[in-house]
Amino acid sequence: MREAGPGTTEPASLRAQYQSLATEAVLSTLLALLLYVALKVSVDGIRHWRAKVPVLVVGAGPVGLAAALVAVRSGKVLTLTLLDERPRAALLCRPQQIALDPRSVRFLLGLGVDFDNVEGCWDREHFFTKIGVFQEYLLSLLEQRKRQLGIRILLGTKFSDDFLKKNLASDWPKIIVLADGSCGESSTVLGISPEYIVESCNAYGANAVIERPDQRQVPTPEIRAHSLYFDLSAYGMDMSAMGQESPKPGFHLKIYGTFHDRYLALACPASDSKIVRFLRHTLNSSIMKNIFHQSFNAYKMDIEPRVNELTLHHIQCSRRLFEIMLSHRRVTAAFIEGDNVVVTVEGEAARVLNFDTGCGVNLGLRGLESTEELIYKVATAVDQNDIFEALAAKIQHSKQVAEDFKQYGLFATMFE
Known part of the structure; x- marks a missing residue:
């Protein structure tokens, strides 16, 4: 068997030195990168903080x-x-x-x-x-x-x-x-x-305002009422003849504003029912005023006065239902x-x-x-x-x- 001479350990020693140098180089590079990143983050942070x-x-x-x-x-x-x-x-x-x-x-x-x-x-x-x-x-x-x-x-x-x-x-x-x-x-x-782009909100509506100079300008909560049905037989709209195939749509009412300036909004989802077609195309401007008149008196706050025949002229409202549209730039x-x-x-x-x-x-x-x-x-x-x-x-x-x-x-x- 041949014994190992002293020179046979040199390659292993050199490899260890090379590995140590490589490790030091990698660590130095990582340290430099970390210092660079930390410095950049710090500089960017200061720039962001000072930017106005x-x-x-x-x-x-x-x-x-x-x-x-x-x-x-x-x-x-x-x-x-x-x-x-x-x-x-x-x-x-x-x-x-x-x-x-x-x-x-x-x-x-x-x-x-x-x-x-x-x-x-x-x-x-x-x-x-x-x-x-x-x-x-x-x-x-x-x-x-x-x-x-x-x-x-x-x-x-x-x-x-x-x-x-x-x-x-x-x-x-x-x-x-x-x-x-x-x-x-x-x-x-x-x-x-x-x-502008004009798009439908898939609903029809009408609105009204009641101006009453003798009332207060104190803000009041909104009043909402849902599933409202209107008797329009006096205007030739026979609800009993509508039949089951065209059900009566429910309207949604909102009353808001001060007692001095009262606003009313009436809306319903878009549909082709007879009553909606009637209210969209009627030429009788008194129909919507009558609807708002009756709706306001039915749902107003108890402490505010009713609208009567003498004060009916204070109501200004839409002439008929219109399609509710959103216009956006x-x-x-x-x-x-x-x-x-x-x-x-x-x-x-x-x-x-x-x-x-x-x-x-x-x-x-x-x-x-x-x-x-x-x-x-x-x-x-x-x-x-x-x-x-x-x-x-x-x-x-x-x-x-x-x-x-x-x-x-x-x-x-x-x-x-």
Whole structure:
């Protein structure tokens, strides 16, 4: 047997040295990568933390004011400018009542709204108040932040070409939120397409208003009544002759608003029944007034007066049933490339229902649920691709808001 000489151990020793060197190299590389990643994360974190953008909100209605509070909450606002062509007095004297459903209440609570300090009333987790009162409260929240943040509130200032030339020619905001209502002109000023998509909500409806100057402007809860049937035999509609093959549809009624301005909404799911065809095509304008007259007196609050023959002229209403349609903008967000400005359209400037369900503001607030994320992503964007991704997400959410309302909105606000 041959004995191993001293030189036979050298290859094993060399292998061990090589393995040790390789391990050290791998560990060094991993350590360098970890240090690089940690440094990059730290730098990116600092950049994200420090990133802030100037924001302009056009419109000081409920949606515009809420949008301004969303921008403040994002923590990414360098300066915030809020403008509206209406003076302060015109904004705060609006008597119309709005209804905020539980989802909207939760959203507003997140913005710092303390409903205990807002004049209004509660009913089944819904909050009812006057638009002017609501706007005054939201304005006060913004004014409290003016010292901490660069907030400018320009009421009585119209967003126009002249305003752009005088105020934004050299210093455009990074984000513009357009919330100046269905009749606003800001979208046109910025060259955003005015084209709307008009789609059916698969329902028919009519509405009415009763103006009574002698009554109070105190907010009241909504009154709802379901499965209503109307005797229209006096107008030639013989209900007994309709037969079993065409059952009588049940109508849904909602009464809301203050005692001074009472609003009524009547709706039913789309159908081709005889009574629906009759109410859609009749030329007798007194039929709908009679329906609203009887419905109001049957379901009004006990403490308010009835509508009688002497006060019947105070009712203004639809002449017949009409198809309830939702109109929403084809373009709800845009990027102005030359000035690197992101524009988003919110509230009634983005989508309008041709049927007043008393919850129009809720539909506007839905769109704001994705606005904070848009502001954050735009503020921290590295390049235009990041901005386009943020816009795509905002557009998708806006489309979903319209789609959800078409499918479930009327059922939630009228049929339940």
